Every structure is written in C-alpha cells, then in structure tokens.
Amino acid sequence: MKLSQKEAVFASEVVTRFELYNSLFLTLPFYRVKHTGTLLPFFTSHCEESVRQNIAPADIIESFFAQYEQYVQASDRFDLLFRFIQYIERQVVLFDAIEDAAFSKTHTQEETGSIVSLLQQAAFKPALKAKLRQKLQEFSLRLVLTAHPTQFYPGRVLAIITDLTQAIKANNINDIHLLLQQLGKTPFFNKQKPTPVNEAASLAWFLENVFYYVVSDLQQQVEGEFESPIFNAHQLIELGFWPGGDRDGNPNVNSQTTKEVSDLLREILFRCYYRDFRLLKRRITFRGVEENMNRLQDLFYQNSFVKAEEPRDQQTEIIDNLEAVKDVLLRVHDGLFVDKIDDLIRKVRLFGCYFASLDIRQDSRVLRTAHQQGRAYANADLPDNYDTLSEEEKLKLIKFDEADIPSEGYDDLTTDTYTTIRLMKRMQTAGGENASHRFIISNCQQASDILQLITLFLWSGWKKDALTIDFVPLFETVQDLKAAGTVMERLYSHPFYKEHLKSRGNKQVIMLGFSDSTKDGGYLMANWSIYQAKVELTSLARRYGIELAFFDGRGGPPARGGGKTHRFYATMGREIANDHIQLTIQGQTISSQYGSFDSAHFNISQLVNAGVLSSFDDNNDKNTLTDQQKGLLASMASTSHKAFVSLREDPLFLKYLEQHSPLKLLSQINISSRPVKRNSGGELKLEDLRAISFVTAWTQLKQNIPGFYGVGSALKKAKEDGVWSEVKSLYEISGQFRTMMDNCIMSMSKADFRITAYLESDAVFGSFWRRLKDEFDLTRQLMLELTGTTVLLEQYPIERKSIGLRERIILPLVIIQHFALQQLESNKNDEETVRVLNKLIIRTVYGIVNAGRNVA
Incomplete structure (x- = not known):
C-alpha cells in the first residue's frame, strides 16, 4: 500500500x-x-x-x-x-x-490550523483581519503547569x-x-520522593527553556500582523503554576513551600532576563544609555543572585529604563538594536516579576474547618449550630466584617490556610497582582464554600475594597457538576459577591475537573456532564452579565481529559463561553506537547486558533447541538454510566486492581510528593483513590478501562433503539462528539488484553476479566463501524504508527x-x-x- x-x-x-x-x-x-x-x-x-x-x-x-x-x-x-x-x-x-x-x-501549521496560518490568510482579507483583531482583543489562553505525576523525567x-x-x-x-x-x-529516578519545591524546580525547566521563548515569540508574531497595539488591556498567553500552591490532599505543601516556590519562580525569571540582558549589553555600547543600562544591570543581577527578604514588584522600573534606552537608540543611534530592546520589553510585560501565576488550591472541607476555628477570634456573631444550618440560612447569616485574627494556634491545616492567605498579599507585593491572585476551592458543593473563604481573607488583613483575589470553584464529580448552576446562581445574586465580581471586572472563572468525574461516572458520562454543565453555566453567566472563563482540569491520557484538546475548544458551539481558554497541562502533556520550542509553538498556536475560530458564526452554528442531538447524547451517557457504575460496584473491582496492577506499589515510586490516595493512613477505598493512580493502574494493566468502558454498551443500545443512523450523523456533524469518540479510540489503541489473557481461566477473576474484554471487543467493533474504518486510529496513521512503535519498545x-x-x-x-x-x-x-x- x-x-x-x-x-x-x-x-x-x-x-x-x-x-x-x-x-x-x-x-x-x-x-x-x-x-x-x-x-x-x-x-x-x-x-x-x-x-x-x-x-x-x-x-x-x-x-x-x-x-x-x-x-x-x-x-x-x-x-x-x-x-x-x-x-x-x-x-x-x-x-x-x-x-x-x-x-x-x-507537523505542518497549515495542515492542522494555527493562529499563524490564520493571520497569514487575514493579511489579504481586510474583513477577516478586522474580525480577527476584535476576537484577539477579547481572547486569552492560560496554560497552568501542574506537578501531577503522569510522566517522569x-x-x-x-x-x-x-x-x-x-x-x-x-x-x-x-x-x-x-x-x-x-x-x-x-x-532516571530519585532515591527519595521529590518535595513540592523539587517538583516546582523540575517544571520550571520548561518555563525557563521553552515557554519563556515561545510565549514571547507568539505574542510578537500576532502583534506584528497589526498596525497598532491590540493587547493593551491583557496578554494573549498567560502562564499558571500549581506546584507549591496546590495543597489539596498533599500534606507536603504548606505556606513555607509556597513562599519558596514563589521566590524560586522569581529567581529563575530574572536569570532569564539577565541572560538576555548580557547579550543586549554586548550590542548596546553607545553613549547616552550608560545610566539606564547600569541600573538594569543592577536590577537583573540583584534579583537573580541576591535573595531579598522583602522583594518588590519592579516591572515598571525595568520597563521605564528599557524604554529610555530605546528612546536614545531611536533619536541618536539610527534605531540600532531596537528590536532586541523590544524583545526584552515584551518579555518583561508578559512575565513581570513572577513568571507564572501561582494558584492556591485547597479542599472545601479544610476551608470549612478553618472558618469554624477562626470564628471565635473574629467575633463573627454566628450561632453555635451554624455548621448544621441549611445553605439558605448560612447565606443569610454570613457577615463580611474585616478583622485581623491570629494566623497560628489552630490545627496544622487551618494554620496553613490563614498563613497562606497572608502570604498571597506578600506575593502580590513582590510580583504584582498576577503573581498569586486565584484561590481554587476543590470539592466545592455550596455557595457558602466561596463566601466563607472570602471571610477568611477579610479576617486576615485583606480589605473589602482591595480584595484582588479571584475565587474559583472546582466542580468535578458528576453530582457536583449537576449542582454547579445552583451554586453559581446563589453567588451571582448575593449582594456582597456581586460587588466583589464588579470590582474584578465582572469576570468569573469556574474550574471543571475531568479526572474524578471519569472515575466517578465513566468516560462518556464525564464528557457529557462537563458539556451540560458548561452550557448551563454559560447561560446563567450571560443572564447575569458575567464574563465567564472555564478552567479545565484536563491532561495526561484521554481518560483524564487529554487527547486532542484543541479540537474540543474549536468545536464548543455558541452555547458555551469560549472567549478564554484555561487548562491544566501535566505529565506527558508537558513533555510531549510543550517539551521543545517547535512542539510548544505548534500546540499553543493550535489552541489560540481553536479559541478564535470557535467564535466565528459558521463554526458556532455547525457545532451547537440541537435538542435532539443532546437527547441522543444524554441517553448514551446514561447507558454508559450504568454500565460503568455496575462494573465499579463489582466486589472484585478494587481487588482486581490491587492484585494484578502495581496500584499498591505506586506510593513507593519517587516521582511525586503527593500521596496515592487522600486518606493515606486508612484502607484503600475507591473514593479516596486519586484519579491519576486509578488511571495509571489501568494503563499498566494495558486495559485502559476508564478511557472506554461503557461506550460500547451505549453504542449497542443506540443500535437496538434504532437510532444508529443518528449516532453516525452526530459523529460526522458534531466536532465535540467526534473528538470524544476519537479520543476514546486513542485510549483503546493503547490496550492489549493478550498480556492478561491468562486470567480468563483464573478461578477468582476469570469472569471479571471476560467482562472487561467483552466490553472492549464490543466497543472496538462498534467504533470501527461508527468511523467507517478497519483498524483503530486509521484516520490518524502517524499517531497509530507512533503508538505502535512505542508499545513495541x-x-x-x-x-x-x-x-x-x-x-x-x-x-x-x-x-x-x-x-x-x-x-x-x-x-x-x-x-x-x-x-x-x-x-x-
């Protein structure tokens, strides 16, 4: 052939x-x-x-x-x-x-679509260029690096x-x-588990060696296509960072860790600046710039190699000195090397004195305890039975009085919470507001989870009129995703929160996690639940005049939300807010898609392109699901969910994983500071097991159950119900559904049941293994029929060959x-x-x- x-x-x-x-x-x-x-x-x-x-x-x-x-x-x-x-x-x-x-x-930019190729097309089409300019002024991409251990180098x-x-x-x-x-x-491996600071240093390698150059280059490419500035109010690409700030279920992260990581990011960034400045200094050897160049030398050197007790934000001072040098070059020296000055100015505007925004994340249960323990000091004037009251009663009673309570003297997690809230103020002083301005509440189930957290800030020296923090609820399980709309409506209609959002430009970020919803409800239900939640939350935000940004916890394999991510964003449809793309990148996602200048440039460009194109009218119409299509997807998701839950409730489910995968030994692998399960001291329970460990165990088994189980059952029922032609049509028309199915196929292409075929005759696990294999065979058969192919990933021959070679190795x-x-x-x-x-x-x-x- x-x-x-x-x-x-x-x-x-x-x-x-x-x-x-x-x-x-x-x-x-x-x-x-x-x-x-x-x-x-x-x-x-x-x-x-x-x-x-x-x-x-x-x-x-x-x-x-x-x-x-x-x-x-x-x-x-x-x-x-x-x-x-x-x-x-x-x-x-x-x-x-x-x-x-x-x-x-x-990989070629033109073939798969990139912002660079789109800009080239727009250069000869004034109407497209004007439309593109308007969209870029509204759009931003935020990539958040996390230390989740799905790859190790x-x-x-x-x-x-x-x-x-x-x-x-x-x-x-x-x-x-x-x-x-x-x-x-x-x-290749550490003799001891890395600390969160070690993890931060490891990930910072990508910031220093890849993102520092790629983000600046893409910003310059986009800016260069327009005659006047288009990023006055925001930047096109933002970077976020979780190591050292993400303490959800990780007892090894504390306020000291957060401080060390914040200082580390600043130090690494200034070394990048200093490296660039030394090259600049070799070229700019003219008169008239000595004073400014000497000041820049001092600023870059001191921040790179001398640790300050109380660092401060010096972005404006750096830019002012660079602009002064540029002015002299333009007036006196024929504009020599102005392009090099512009390059450094651009980087300082992009990365400030912080490099990447350090997000803080904690579980709502920890924050509720912190609220409970802090009330006595804050004179909160709440009844003794406050914690047992209904949500409606809590919302009426919560007060937003400013106070300055002790940050110590509680249990360890509460002390860390109050200390970290104060530390966020220090980080903003050192690096500007963007250094650390988001607090993410995991397991967010109620509006009071957000409002009580706000009171913790007000009890820790923060002022109502200077609360430069975005409070980000994280909805992850299938049940929490269903309740998300109710939670957010209560917030949008709450007087204090309305005022706070107004002070933040009426912008709300909502994080939707994929991993736990897969573990909870299976692959198809996880995708559908998130899609439904996005539609509902978008409608709600538009009704209240809120500019909404979804922060997606995606990354790793398709079973954890990875796969062809840019295609998800390119096919959202008009019912889903997509002016801002925010997502986590982790593990092999970082190394494979952002590990080199070429791959990072390509993939970031694709994501920007996806966000821009998704807003164009023809794409919006094509990718917006009809009520009939939604009904079909809902029915399939329900069937898939029942099949997955039935499997998960099988008494052999966890025993099979424990005995035939390395699950119990994952805690001994020194690639992460985070425990394998949340309740690290107790017996293994599925609800405590981290999604990463859960998916990794199935990956090691070469069965990839979270990436496909239940999908075959859903497709089979659709056939039995006589709607197979509608499913095929949906695959051809809907980019969302096609991407779901193609990512599922990608997950299946990594499975190999031959390796565990000996278990078919096992006295204990034989019938359980056959149950897994039967669903795989059913899903594979119907996927090939759905896609009109003869082998998995036939439409993506390069990926199929790459996976095949890797699997052979x-x-x-x-x-x-x-x-x-x-x-x-x-x-x-x-x-x-x-x-x-x-x-x-x-x-x-x-x-x-x-x-x-x-x-x-």
Missing part, C-alpha cells in the same frame, strides 16, 4: 532513524552485563511471539531463560531483567528525542533529550554517540511487570524475593508511563 506523504516523512525521519540510532545504542557497554544489548532484541521478539499465543508473562520469562544455560540462578535472571529495564527506559528517551527532532517535518534527563534532539536534527553522529553514552550513565517492560506480579503470591514468604519483585515492578512503571506521552 502506498504511503501518504506524511507517513513517508514519518517513516524516514522517525522509524528509520530510530532503527539506526537504536542499533548504535544497543552496542554500548552497560554496567556489569556485557551482552545486555545483544540479548534485548531476542527478548523483545520472544515477548512478541509469546503474546501472540496468549502465553502468561511468567511462562514467557521462564521459556526465555530456558534458552540460556548461564541464567540458571534467580539472582542472575533478576540482574538481566533489571539491565533490560535500563536499556528500554533509555530507548524511550531516544524515541522521544527522534520524534521531537522530526516534529517540524511531521528528571531535569538532567530533560537536558539530555534537548541536546540529543538538536544533535539528531543536525545528524551529528559523534554527538549522538556521546549523548547516548551519557544517557546510559545518568540515573515497552512490551518487554509490561511482560516483566506482570511476571513479577504473578510471582509475588508464590513467593510471599520469601522476604528478599518479594523485595526484588517489588523493585522490578516499580522500575517498569517509569518506562511504561514515559512511553505514553503521545496519548496526552
């Missing part, structure tokens, strides 16, 4: 290069095992052939070692398996670097990937060889992991063997997770 042009490029730039450099890589001597690189291809082939025959992982490992007399001792076998893991981890890195190097050739490995990518681009074999040797000797890791899980039961009384098996399982998780970057 003849390859398309894109497939041919992928084959030559990625597949062939990987085969070439991998052969080079496999010849490198690796620690104590001389023949590891020689044996690994044979082991991979053995795994592939055995999986095709549905042989159990333990038997696959045993039959492999039976071929080699030197591997009789268990210690020698374990040693070789660990060496295989080391090689495969690094093969994944090599593949990442090769794909990154080929990115500009395998330490900073030292990220740096190697960057250098390796450049060497591959230049086809520099000598550098590639040296970097592969460096990669072989560089550890890590297949031995999956087999080793499941072999070790099988061996645990029979060796449970051998403490040393259990220790080694657990270590094998933990080590395989890294490579399997890292290889999944293309599902982001």
